[in-house]
Amino acid sequence: MATVTSTRPYHIIIFGASGFTGQFVVEEVARSAFEGPSGSLKWALAGRSRQRLEGVLNQAAETLRKPELRTEVEIIVADVSQADSLAIMCQQGLVVLNCVGPYRFYGEPVVKACIENGAHCVDICGEPQFLERMQLEYHSRAMDSGVYVIGSCGFDSIPADMGILYTKNQFKGTLTAVESFLTIHTGPEGGCAHDGTWQSAIYGFADSGSLRKLRKKFGHQPLPVVGATVKKRYWGSLFFSKEIDQYAIPFMGSDPSVVRRSQRFLYEGHQELPVQYSAYVGVGGVWSLIKMFCGGLLFWFLGKFGLGRKLLITFPEFFSFGVFTKAGPSRKQMEGTSFSLTFFGEGYAEGLDPSQGRPNARICTQIHGAEPGYVATPVAMVQAAITVLNEPQFLPIKGGVYSPGAAFARTTLIDRLNRHGLVFSVKRF
Numbered sequence: 001m002a003t004v005t006s007t008r009p010y011h012i013i014i015f016g017a018s019g020f021t022g023q024f025v026v027e028e029v030a031r032s033a034f035e036g037p038s039g040s041l042k043w044a045l046a047g048r049s050r051q052r053l054e055g056v057l058n059q060a061a062e063t064l065r066k067p068e069l070r071t072e073v074e075i076i077v078a079d080v081s082q083a084d085s086l087a088i089m090c091q092q093g094l095v096v097l098n099c100v101g102p103y104r105f106y107g108e109p110v111v112k113a114c115i116e117n118g119a120h121c122v123d124i125c126g127e128p129q130f131l132e133r134m135q136l137e138y139h140s141r142a143m144d145s146g147v148y149v150i151g152s153c154g155f156d157s158i159p160a161d162m163g164i165l166y167t168k169n170q171f172k173g174t175l176t177a178v179e180s181f182l183t184i185h186t187g188p189e190g191g192c193a194h195d196g197t198w199q200s201a202i203y204g205f206a207d208s209g210s211l212r213k214l215r216k217k218f219g220h221q222p223l224p225v226v227g228a229t230v231k232k233r234y235w236g237s238l239f240f241s242k243e244i245d246q247y248a249i250p251f252m253g254s255d256p257s258v259v260r261r262s263q264r265f266l267y268e269g270h271q272e273l274p275v276q277y278s279a280y281v282g283v284g285g286v287w288s289l290i291k292m293f294c295g296g297l298l299f300w301f302l303g304k305f306g307l308g309r310k311l312l313i314t315f316p317e318f319f320s321f322g323v324f325t326k327a328g329p330s331r332k333q334m335e336g337t338s339f340s341l342t343f344f345g346e347g348y349a350e351g352l353d354p355s356q357g358r359p360n361a362r363i364c365t366q367i368h369g370a371e372p373g374y375v376a377t378p379v380a381m382v383q384a385a386i387t388v389l390n391e392p393q394f395l396p397i398k399g400g401v402y403s404p405g406a407a408f409a410r411t412t413l414i415d416r417l418n419r420h421g422l423v424f425s426v427k428r429f
Contacts, residue, residue, distance in 0.1 A: 016099035017045035046076040056258035091115035098123040124154030127255040135401040140343035153384040160255035161405035175226030175347040177276040187336020194328035195316040227354040251279035262405025337371040364427040372388035
């Protein structure tokens with residue numbers, strides 16, 4: 001297996017740059033090029049179609065008013081179905097930003113090629129089954145090659161994972177439990193998401209039994225519960241949250257899975273006490289609640305069989321009540337959208353034994369940022385890659401397959417995110 005070397009022509013290669021999310025990652029890399037090693041970043045685009053990649057470069061050059069992008073940024077033709085092309089791509093870069101999903105179908109060949117050809121791999125996957133299977137099957141191989149494979153480096157799940165670490169660092173004492181509440185704010189143009197995320201959710205729901213079987217293969221012992229056990233704060237799957245003044249449901253994305261992996265790594269590798277974590281998302285008022293209930297019922301029923309899944313995938317806008325569309329959001333919609341992720345933590349003040357009595361100290365922190373899917377996600381992904389390039393001495397000692405919190409706990413990633421509009425703050429103690 002090849003190992004990572006600094007003699008490659010590119011610091012970063014964006015694979016899948018012509019996809020819906022990939023085009024925004026291209027723009028973010030262009031904005032951040034001065035943050036590379038020694039103040040510059042050498043980068044390239046990769047994908048199946050040279051013509052489409054040239055179109056993305058032209059669009060980025062026009063949007064950012066950087067005409068030099070058309071001539072200074074190289075293009076690599078690579079196809080996830082052609083192993084040789086992936087190998088050639090990976091041999092040319094230090095870090096591959098993989099934007100090709102759904103990852104359950106297209107992610108593994110890229111991980112394998114990166115490990116075999118000595119390129120670090122950063123993705124924006126929000127699919128727990130893929131993320132955990134890569135850790136199970138490729139962690140040892142990545143360690144041997146000195147390659148870092150770091151998944152879920154977009155909105156899923158850098159804000160949640162790094163937010164827990166931030167809250168823990170700000171807490172004066174022993175933090176034992178955190179609940180997070182996500183709220184999305186849209187402008188007069190409304191908002192939506194591209195249907196690629198919708199497809200990943202459909203396939204993940206249909207194959208949820210495989211995830212339970214996969215987790216048994218790790219043979220993990222349950223993490224110890226520090227302090228008082230936190231009870232679920234909802235009845236059934238819905239409750240009214242006083243914290244965010246709206247109805248909320250459990251967050252069905254990858255955040256809880258990713259946070260658990262990070263907490264396990266920090267406990268087993270660094271003897272840090274694990275934090276109990278629950279994630280929720282606000283669904284708004286009564287009308288939003290009705291739409292969510294009807295959409296969820298259709299999703300649950302149709303997602304169980306092949307024809308139903310085909311209908312869900314073919315008509316995302318209809319079955320999601322406009323939340324997901326094939327076209328994705330317009331730039332105007334993205335400009336009017338933002339998010340806040342609020343963390344409510346509890347624990348024990350300094351000097352108190354967490355095994356004695358109820359928690360007696362609390363903290364509230366928050367991450368606020370721009371539109372999550374196509375503004376915050378590219379920022380998080382690119383800053384994760386730049387951190388890998390600039391701070392290798394603060395990553396885990398060897399390579400491996402890691403969650404963001406495990407990989408970046410000792411780095412300045414949070415400071416980098418703050419400078420790029422993902423603002424971490426303490427609201428109150």
